[in-house]
Amino acid sequence: MSRTPCEHALARVLGYLRLTGVPLTRETMRVALRLVEETLAEAEPGVDEASALIARVMTRVPERFALPEPALPEAFPPLMRGSIGYDVYP
Amino acid sequence: MNEHESVVLPAEAVPAARPVAWRGAAWLRRTLLTIVVLVQTAAGSHYMMSILPYRGGNAVELGLIALFAILFLWISVGFWIGVSGFAIRRFGGDRLSLMRRYAPAELAATPLARTALVLPVYHEPVGRTLAGLRAMYRSLERTGALAHFELFILSDSRNPDYWLSEKSAWYALCRELGGFGRIFYRRRPINMNYKSGNVADFLRRWGRRYEYMIVLDADSLMGGDTLVRMVQLMQREPQVGILQTNPTLVNARSLFARVQQFSNQVYGPLFSAGLAAYQLGEAAFWGHNAIIRVRPFMAHCGLPKLRGFGLFRGPISSHDFVEAAFIARAGHEVWLEPALAASHEESPPTLVDELTRDKRWAKGNLQHLWLMLFEPRLRTAHRLAFLNGVMSYLASPLWLAFLALATVATARLVLQPIDYFPAEHSLFPLWPRWNPEWALGLAGATLFLLFFPKLLAIVDVMLSGRRRAHGGALRLTASTLLEMLISTLLAPIRMLAHSRYVIEALFNVSLRWAGQNRSDETGWLDAFVNQAPGTVLAAAWAGFAWWLDPMFFYWSLPVAIPLILAAPTSVLLSRVALGQWFRRRGLFCVPEERLGSPLLDELAAGEAAMAVGSGRSAFVEAVIDPVLNRVHAASARARAHGAKRQTLEALRARCLAAGPVGLTARELSLLAQDGESLAWLHRHAWQAAPDSWWGRALAARLG
Numbered sequence: 001m002s003r004t005p006c007e008h009a010l011a012r013v014l015g016y017l018r019l020t021g022v023p024l025t026r027e028t029m030r031v032a033l034r035l036v037e038e039t040l041a042e043a044e045p046g047v048d049e050a051s052a053l054i055a056r057v058m059t060r061v062p063e064r065f066a067l068p069e070p071a072l073p074e075a076f077p078p079l080m081r082g083s084i085g086y087d088v089y090p
Numbered sequence: 091m092n093e094h095e096s097v098v099l100p101a102e103a104v105p106a107a108r109p110v111a112w113r114g115a116a117w118l119r120r121t122l123l124t125i126v127v128l129v130q131t132a133a134g135s136h137y138m139m140s141i142l143p144y145r146g147g148n149a150v151e152l153g154l155i156a157l158f159a160i161l162f163l164w165i166s167v168g169f170w171i172g173v174s175g176f177a178i179r180r181f182g183g184d185r186l187s188l189m190r191r192y193a194p195a196e197l198a199a200t201p202l203a204r205t206a207l208v209l210p211v212y213h214e215p216v217g218r219t220l221a222g223l224r225a226m227y228r229s230l231e232r233t234g235a236l237a238h239f240e241l242f243i244l245s246d247s248r249n250p251d252y253w254l255s256e257k258s259a260w261y262a263l264c265r266e267l268g269g270f271g272r273i274f275y276r277r278r279p280i281n282m283n284y285k286s287g288n289v290a291d292f293l294r295r296w297g298r299r300y301e302y303m304i305v306l307d308a309d310s311l312m313g314g315d316t317l318v319r320m321v322q323l324m325q326r327e328p329q330v331g332i333l334q335t336n337p338t339l340v341n342a343r344s345l346f347a348r349v350q351q352f353s354n355q356v357y358g359p360l361f362s363a364g365l366a367a368y369q370l371g372e373a374a375f376w377g378h379n380a381i382i383r384v385r386p387f388m389a390h391c392g393l394p395k396l397r398g399f400g401l402f403r404g405p406i407s408s409h410d411f412v413e414a415a416f417i418a419r420a421g422h423e424v425w426l427e428p429a430l431a432a433s434h435e436e437s438p439p440t441l442v443d444e445l446t447r448d449k450r451w452a453k454g455n456l457q458h459l460w461l462m463l464f465e466p467r468l469r470t471a472h473r474l475a476f477l478n479g480v481m482s483y484l485a486s487p488l489w490l491a492f493l494a495l496a497t498v499a500t501a502r503l504v505l506q507p508i509d510y511f512p513a514e515h516s517l518f519p520l521w522p523r524w525n526p527e528w529a530l531g532l533a534g535a536t537l538f539l540l541f542f543p544k545l546l547a548i549v550d551v552m553l554s555g556r557r558r559a560h561g562g563a564l565r566l567t568a569s570t571l572l573e574m575l576i577s578t579l580l581a582p583i584r585m586l587a588h589s590r591y592v593i594e595a596l597f598n599v600s601l602r603w604a605g606q607n608r609s610d611e612t613g614w615l616d617a618f619v620n621q622a623p624g625t626v627l628a629a630a631w632a633g634f635a636w637w638l639d640p641m642f643f644y645w646s647l648p649v650a651i652p653l654i655l656a657a658p659t660s661v662l663l664s665r666v667a668l669g670q671w672f673r674r675r676g677l678f679c680v681p682e683e684r685l686g687s688p689l690l691d692e693l694a695a696g697e698a699a700m701a702v703g704s705g706r707s708a709f710v711e712a713v714i715d716p717v718l719n720r721v722h723a724a725s726a727r728a729r730a731h732g733a734k735r736q737t738l739e740a741l742r743a744r745c746l747a748a749g750p751v752g753l754t755a756r757e758l759s760l761l762a763q764d765g766e767s768l769a770w771l772h773r774h775a776w777q778a779a780p781d782s783w784w785g786r787a788l789a790a791r792l793g
Binding site: 018058071076085087 | 240260265273274275276290295296297299392419466773776778779788791
């Protein structure tokens with residue numbers, strides 16, 4: 001049986017939160033459900049319901065959840081430039 | 091002063107080195123070796139001349155004697171190095187070696203200095219490569235000296251799936267080990283001058299930050315204690331520019347790799363001890379598992395472009411020997427220290443992989459001819475090291491030429507009327523005489539030179555208490571005999587392949603026989619197609635030999651049979667199951683297999699951890715995964731402008747609509763290098779409809 005647009009949207013939100021590292025607590029799931037419900041209420045009839053709903057829901061995720069900032073590693077230390085010598089002998 | 095600067099120790103903290111006069115000893119040892127080898131070669135060549143029907147009385151026989159002399163000299167050097175290594179090991183090691191100069195406690199008390207571990211990579215298996223780095227990091231951590239080391243992954247990878255995987259794995263490694271600010275990742279988008287260019291780029295950026303760098307290969311594995319000991323030796327011996335360890339082969343699985351691993355671990359100690367004793371402070375650099383004093387290396391080891399012709403024009407492709415020669419020319423010493431244990435690498439898994447690598451090495455070593463002949467003021471020992479490298483490959487076409495001339499000589503003897511006066515103006519006839527029993531004597535002497543050091547190696551294993559680590563006396567002996575059989579089967583295959591590589595390199599052409607099999611194991615069809623020219627040639631030669639003279643046919647068999655059997659040999663040796671079958675029976679065993687190794691256990695654990703999610707596309711992960719997307723975007727280029735921005739916008743749109751499958755590797759690289767594009771794709775992919783490409787990718791990823 002294919003999923004409804006709401007199921008798609010909810011799965012997308014919860015999946016995003018899980019990959020971001022947000023613990024999926026009861027409270028988090030309630031907020032996610034509320035987000036989908038509110039967005040569904042604003043949906044305009046006649047448009048591609050699933051894609052419009054998912055797009056709007058996912059746009060609002062950063063506003064509704066405190067997404068953790070990943071620790072970004074220092075790719076390399078400060079430059080301490082040197083030069084390569086090419087010895088020339090007669 | 092930052093946290094890293096706090097670990098740099100003042101130079102006066104290191105006690106001054108006690109000068110050791112090794113040059114006199116080097117001269118004496120090398121002179122003795124030269125005399126012994128020349129006398130042996132002269133005797134062998136004289137004997138060879140007496141075997142030939144006309145005793146060197148025509149051009150063909152003179153050619154045979156000349157080739158024999160060169161090849162006999164070459165194997166004599168190897169023989170005496172092995173014998174010397176055995177003697178040195180039995181007498182407790184070389185008193186002139188660096189390690190013997192210090193009591194363990196004295197060396198352990200030596201202060202360290204800031205050292206970079208550099209790991210150049212180019213399209214390597216990411217899981218294995220970074221698992222190796224992880225094992226070294228852990229091992230260093232256990233020594234308590236980690237604060238003195240920084241680790242660099244220096245990527246030259248061009249395929250975005252490779253370099254995105256590398257960067258993702260680097261981030262995971264930093265997170266797991268708490269290695270932020272200690273493990274670094276740098277990718278060079280324009281990879282000029284191969285590995286040496288990669289390292290030179292590192293030095294140009296951070297060279298002044300480090301006193302030493304330890305250069306690794308993608309399959310290198312070194313113990314923390316060894317890494318620390320290397321730095322301490324360099325601290326004690328300020329005249330040493332490069333200190334090379336003798337890496338042993340580990341982690342082999344296929345039969346081919348296990349045989350190489352066994353021979354490396356059983357025979358290797360003799361040859362490395364002997365080699366180190368003759369080279370002393372003028373050793374070679376093998377490109378990895380070595381520590382380098384950064385300042386003189388930067389000052390003197392820039393590699394010039396060759397200015398000759400053909401092969402001898404352009405960038406130097408095999409850099410290590412040249413760098414050793416250059417740093418020595420500038421007055422620094424280069425040492426090989428076999429006593430530094432826990433330094434490992436891996437064998438190619440199959441014959442095909444080994445020959446593919448040899449093709450590269452053959453070209454690189456032959457290029458050194460130019461430097462050997464024309465580079466001014468190099469030390470003689472390093473010119474000879476170049477010659478040694480050249481001969482490693484040139485020996486093969488010389489053997490081939492020897493076989494060809496032997497065939498011509500036999501054909502002339504059989505097909506042409508006898509020439510009783512081969513020398514001009516001679517009053518006395520010469521009766522051509524063929525003495526097969528004498529020839530057998532010479533062949534026996536040659537085999538003795540080749541195999542006797544291997545027998546000495548078994549004695550060395552027995553006497554040094556390593557017998558059980560190789561499966562016990564019986565299995566060790568059986569393994570050695572089997573190894574001799576396999577190396578006899580492989581020698582003609584290698585000879586033919588190396589001859590082809592030498593011809594290709596010297597004449598700057600590519601002789602295509604068949605496509606190379608690059609899978610883990612060699613397939614039957616690939617093997618038959620790949621080995622067909624050698625098999626046909628050998629069968630035709632053996633048939634011709636039979637037609638000429640049955641006796642000559644029997645002489646041809648040790649070369650012809652291995653070539654005829656080349657395909658099955660190649661296939662069977664590549665089999666992992668066969669390698670493991672021998673392992674279960676205690677054959678070709680090495681200490682790490684019998685006694686275990688914490689370093690290898692750590693490597694296996696790292697590989698298992700990194701295998702999670704390794705089947706996914708690195709580009710798709712970089713787009714979908716919120717954390718990885720931030721990591722990749724943060725280290726990508728700043729916002730693009732103008733035409734480039736328009737190109738990127740068009741690519742993004744295409745990628746969003748149809749996924750990355752329709753984009754070329756270059757287009758994907760462009761997107762993955764642009765932080766704004768990565769963030770844009772991430773945002774839009776998560777908003778994509780369920781039935782779109784990205785919707786389906788998300789569904790698959792989220793399960």
